[in-house]
Amino acid sequence: MSSTPKIVNRREFLKASSGVALFIGVTGIMPQLISCKDTEGIKKQLQNYQLSAWVQISGNGEITIYNPAAEMGQGSMTSLPLIFAEEMDADWSKVKVAFSPQEVEIYGSEGWAPGSKLMFTVGSRSTKSFFPVMRKAGAQARYILMHNAAKYWDVPISELSSRKSFVLHQATNRKISYGDLAPILSMPKTLPNFTLEKLKQPRDFQLIGKTIPRTEIPSKVNGTAQFAIDIKLPNMVYGVLERGNLHAARPTLTNEKDIMAMDGIIKIVPFDYAIGVIAKTLEQALEAKKHLQITWSHSPAIGYNSQEIYPSYENIAGQKKSGKVIHQIGQVTTAKKLASKIYTADFKNDYVYHAQMEPLNAVVQISEDLKNAEVWVGSQQGVDPKLGVPQLLGIPHENVKINLQYLGGGFGRRSMNDFVVEATLLAKEVAPLPVKLIWTREDDLGYGMFRPLSLQRMAASIDKSGNLTSLSHYVVGDGGNLVASGAKNDHYDIPNQLVEWREVSHGIRVKHWRAVGHGPNKFAIECILDEIALGQGMDPIDIRRKLMMKSPKALATLEKAAEMAKWKEPAKEGRAKGVAFVEHGSLGTGICEISVDQNTGKIKVHNFWIALDAGIIVQPDNVKAQMEGGIIMGMSSVLYEQITIVNGRVQQSNFHDYQLLRMQDIPEHIETHLIASADTPEGVGETATPMVAGAIANAFLRLTGKPLRHLPFTPERVLEALNG
Amino acid sequence: MAKYTLEINNTRHDIEVGSGTSLLWVLREHLGLTGTKYGCGIAQCGACTIHIDNKPMKACVLQVDDFADGQKIKTIEGLSSKGDHPLQRAWIETQAPQCGYCQSGQIMQAAALLEENSNPSREEIKSYMNGILCRCGTYLRIIKAIELATDGKVEQG
Ligand code: FES
Ligand code: FES
Numbered sequence: 001m002s003s004t005p006k007i008v009n010r011r012e013f014l015k016a017s018s019g020v021a022l023f024i025g026v027t028g029i030m031p032q033l034i035s036c037k038d039t040e041g042i043k044k045q046l047q048n049y050q051l052s053a054w055v056q057i058s059g060n061g062e063i064t065i066y067n068p069a070a071e072m073g074q075g076s077m078t079s080l081p082l083i084f085a086e087e088m089d090a091d092w093s094k095v096k097v098a099f100s101p102q103e104v105e106i107y108g109s110e111g112w113a114p115g116s117k118l119m120f121t122v123g124s125r126s127t128k129s130f131f132p133v134m135r136k137a138g139a140q141a142r143y144i145l146m147h148n149a150a151k152y153w154d155v156p157i158s159e160l161s162s163r164k165s166f167v168l169h170q171a172t173n174r175k176i177s178y179g180d181l182a183p184i185l186s187m188p189k190t191l192p193n194f195t196l197e198k199l200k201q202p203r204d205f206q207l208i209g210k211t212i213p214r215t216e217i218p219s220k221v222n223g224t225a226q227f228a229i230d231i232k233l234p235n236m237v238y239g240v241l242e243r244g245n246l247h248a249a250r251p252t253l254t255n256e257k258d259i260m261a262m263d264g265i266i267k268i269v270p271f272d273y274a275i276g277v278i279a280k281t282l283e284q285a286l287e288a289k290k291h292l293q294i295t296w297s298h299s300p301a302i303g304y305n306s307q308e309i310y311p312s313y314e315n316i317a318g319q320k321k322s323g324k325v326i327h328q329i330g331q332v333t334t335a336k337k338l339a340s341k342i343y344t345a346d347f348k349n350d351y352v353y354h355a356q357m358e359p360l361n362a363v364v365q366i367s368e369d370l371k372n373a374e375v376w377v378g379s380q381q382g383v384d385p386k387l388g389v390p391q392l393l394g395i396p397h398e399n400v401k402i403n404l405q406y407l408g409g410g411f412g413r414r415s416m417n418d419f420v421v422e423a424t425l426l427a428k429e430v431a432p433l434p435v436k437l438i439w440t441r442e443d444d445l446g447y448g449m450f451r452p453l454s455l456q457r458m459a460a461s462i463d464k465s466g467n468l469t470s471l472s473h474y475v476v477g478d479g480g481n482l483v484a485s486g487a488k489n490d491h492y493d494i495p496n497q498l499v500e501w502r503e504v505s506h507g508i509r510v511k512h513w514r515a516v517g518h519g520p521n522k523f524a525i526e527c528i529l530d531e532i533a534l535g536q537g538m539d540p541i542d543i544r545r546k547l548m549m550k551s552p553k554a555l556a557t558l559e560k561a562a563e564m565a566k567w568k569e570p571a572k573e574g575r576a577k578g579v580a581f582v583e584h585g586s587l588g589t590g591i592c593e594i595s596v597d598q599n600t601g602k603i604k605v606h607n608f609w610i611a612l613d614a615g616i617i618v619q620p621d622n623v624k625a626q627m628e629g630g631i632i633m634g635m636s637s638v639l640y641e642q643i644t645i646v647n648g649r650v651q652q653s654n655f656h657d658y659q660l661l662r663m664q665d666i667p668e669h670i671e672t673h674l675i676a677s678a679d680t681p682e683g684v685g686e687t688a689t690p691m692v693a694g695a696i697a698n699a700f701l702r703l704t705g706k707p708l709r710h711l712p713f714t715p716e717r718v719l720e721a722l723n724g
Numbered sequence: 725m726a727k728y729t730l731e732i733n734n735t736r737h738d739i740e741v742g743s744g745t746s747l748l749w750v751l752r753e754h755l756g757l758t759g760t761k762y763g764c765g766i767a768q769c770g771a772c773t774i775h776i777d778n779k780p781m782k783a784c785v786l787q788v789d790d791f792a793d794g795q796k797i798k799t800i801e802g803l804s805s806k807g808d809h810p811l812q813r814a815w816i817e818t819q820a821p822q823c824g825y826c827q828s829g830q831i832m833q834a835a836a837l838l839e840e841n842s843n844p845s846r847e848e849i850k851s852y853m854n855g856i857l858c859r860c861g862t863y864l865r866i867i868k869a870i871e872l873a874t875d876g877k878v879e880q881g
Binding site: 072073074213214216217218219220221222223224225226227229230232238263281282283284287355356357358359406407408409410411438440441621622625628629630631632633636654655656660661662663664666667669670 | 741742745746749752753754756757758759760761762763764765766768769771799800801803804807812815816819820821822823824825826827828831849850851853854855856857858859860861862863864865866867
């Protein structure tokens, strides 16, 4: 294995004084060079944040590249700097990487609105949206080096080439390293605007597409990788909150005096929805939390019982009054009138919880005059790069410094920075003491934000010749896109389609959960297809092949997965295979092989095969890791995970009653094939997870002839299906 | 408050904390040994797995009072001097971690397994490692890493 670049923190970056810092604007602002000895100059530049500082070169050839995205295990700490290094022709073994400052104008990539800028690690957007940004900035860095080498040798720049941190002049057989150029760098008067055509061709890639170890992994095997929960500052105190398990209920504390009399208690801080305690040590804060006597007010969630809600959802799905139209092509009603057969089914899913392994936490320190704040946090960032802290304190953005740390899992939960707000409010009470806020696992779960419970009513019409002529898909649930994403079919050629969202609300906190609505919606779509296939006497691969004729890329994943899984060969005794297709930026077909214990109702997944088209693959091994992890998280949610609400109260509290998949239940193999492509990279973090429910249910249908239509597929539900 | 002397990674540490304090908070918040993680506090996730006299234990449910009599406590920071234990090298070789939060616990549990059984079968690995959760789903690579380390096939660091 080639050597792995080191991670440096920002302070080291500023301290490195042997070379020149290269500030390269991607916003069209001219780059500037500043001697590293001019620390004041650098500090000023960084404080002003008018130019971007993507890279630093030191005299010994070391190159530091910034990563603008959160690192939560998905590999951005490697993939984004690697894209930059590719265009810069940097010697990867001499590259260090560091988190960029949270300055969106400089380090953002295009957001949802054209021309907007965003630093937000969500929706599997990092590689896709930063691909052009990092390439252009890397190409600019290379150009500056070439320009200076040309001046140094007094030759035209067109005669120069570069490779592995060297500029080469072939005509005279000379070469000079980037490090040697560092002390003599000066800025060119103009900088070419690097359009896509001027960048490297994929066939010339030296780093992209190769098996390159992730930069931060060594620190993750020796305990040194730093998460926000690991931060310790001088005079730091600890904060905890009791939020109850009834969302939005207001607390009244009835034993304030007793609590204040406990060891180490510094302050009690009431919130609208919680009571906060600040103490000298974590154990003192937790001890006080245990003794808080709180009466809780009414909440909109009172009276809500999640497992009894489905009949009302069925009613809503059946109402004439239409909901919000999410997607519509053709005329579903007409198609249904002309149909020779209609297939209908309802699919359901219970709430699921993120269960990122690092409970939420943040460290915040606010200056005594309340004018400056510094935050240490594992966050997926946000629309506000300063995570809401400036507004909270009424101070300018530049007075807030965010120190991004590794995330012990995000999965969508850390794209909401409520825990940063809480930590800031606590820190304000004890400024200038830094406060470490920790959510216990019970807090993280009981006051969690869940993937909403929802119902999908599917109706498909088939004409005389057996063609699928229409599909209507009504989603009933809370949260708009949280339940509606993934309900639209872009790769199945169904002439008439209607997707509607029908709103409900129960006062339960809901949130994006890896792949968002894609999980439940792909489950419904993929299962109705197999139910149709069964009814029409078609093979599940064949029905999809027919629908994918106009989408060759999707079809290629289907064909490849079928080949990998040896679809046509009969399954082993007692086993069956099931297929599901998912688009989530990238396109993927997954096939699993399962068996079922008829006595216990336990489903065993033996194998998973995936064929994925994600455009250009920056880090192939890492993409495979994302597929493996995505399948396992999918299996966990599909087979075990379930949050239930009784009279508004969350019934689970920790991992003893919220079961996650453990090692004994993993498949023997998860095999991924990456389809070669020269298209722009697409996100891969959320494509595998939504395959799982459909693939398993479809395998179950083929094995037993019975459909599974309610997530999770607990043993009780499996037995019910078997006996039903 | 009471005084305790702990022997951690072959070093003596004197601390003063309340009696009954969890060993996990002592390690993490009082001594700064933050490689050992908090995940659940109720012995369900294994993120806090350490060795006590070479046996894997979940630090979150241990009280400091019971481990101040010269018991040898080992954390991820003390597993090897340079992060080059065969398991750590194998973990890098297979690129096992994703978010990384569970991995100290995984490695400490695996290290204890290899102390007991230098050549575990796949089933033995799964059953021994079953108590350590990984939300990122890195289990397959963890198994691969353990098998690599036991095969002695891991690259020399
Ligand atoms: S924190 Fe100790 S087992 Fe989870
Ligand atoms: S690597 Fe993230 S929990 Fe295991």
